[in-house]
Amino acid sequence: MMMRPAELEGVRAGTVDLAFRRWDRPRVKVGTRLRTAVGVVEVTSVEEVALSRLRAEDARRAGAASLTALKDALAARADRPVFRVGLRYGGTDPRETLRATVPDTTEIRTILAGLDRLDAASAIGPWTRTTLRIIDRNPEVRAPDLAAELGRETPDFKKDVRKLKERGLTESLAIGYRLSLRGEAVLDHEDGPRERAPRRTGTPLPRTIGAPATRALRAVDVHTLEAVSGWTRADLAALHGVGPIALDRLEAAMGELGLGYAT
Template structure:
């Protein structure tokens, strides 16, 4: 589920605690954690509803001025069902703390590198993690499609690889593009220092 920045801010403040989506099948389940720029959102209930059951108060709890605006913002399609989703801010995104954690021993760095080597081995296209970290380090705040095109990659797959590094606290998304995190910089320096000749 994607949310506009303004809606995320209102979820974080507690002003917004509902979302409505028209899906063919629910994209989230109760208990799902959604990582966002304001922290981790936890999905409570996911309930199929009729548009007739949605009132202005529900719409306002979802960040809309009223019912008409909420319903007009939903995806069209006879094959789609309207769902009412309850949300709450569950806490900070654990990746935020991880990105800033640079208190790493050589053994810690070796363990992170071993994990990156496993990603490289499973990729089917050879080592890529060091090159990706170096690319993002050299090109902060550059659009993902531009970075992907520069290395001959399809954008969606390029982004999927960046997310794998982000999960490890090595990169972070910006309003446009990415940057390497302090932890990522430390790991990249270690990779470069320990690379075989």
């Protein structure tokens, strides 16, 4: 179930607890835990509803500007039924803790055995180490660029990266990826220690601000929320690609850390 950044932010903030979708059949079930850019989102209910029964309160709880806006958003695929999906925020993604956990030698052997199984089951042959290495060499590089370097289709490449992410070996950034501390330990065990650029300290920019805003911030050497807090909102708004929505999401993310824009 795909969710827009605004929906995700609303679920995390507690202002959104419903979503409406046109599906040919339910695509999620009660108890489904969706791992998203803001953390885990849990599905609490799924029911088919008539479009005519939707009310303004439904629109408000879904984060829509109005009932009319909600119905307009559901105008496409009118031949399919409307499903009302209950949502709640389930906390941070447990993979975040896993990524920061450096495995010992015994655990590394277990991880490598799992990677061997992925390689053996793949139609393209061994890919896990190659993918880890290219991400290690090219942090924060767009997935299409990495896929092209490997001669792979982007969707297939991203699907495989998600398999590594499930094991806590990679992490997704606002643009591109990087190896987690766990992933670095596993690759170093295979290839020997590698000299890497120092990791940036601080909280990465939220993925929900979008690629244009991320590129604009990187261009002025702003890579973390802590760095954002050194800028005024007006100065950031003057950067091409940083719009009001990105600024609001940066402000919300900084607020969770007790930070805000400079004055």
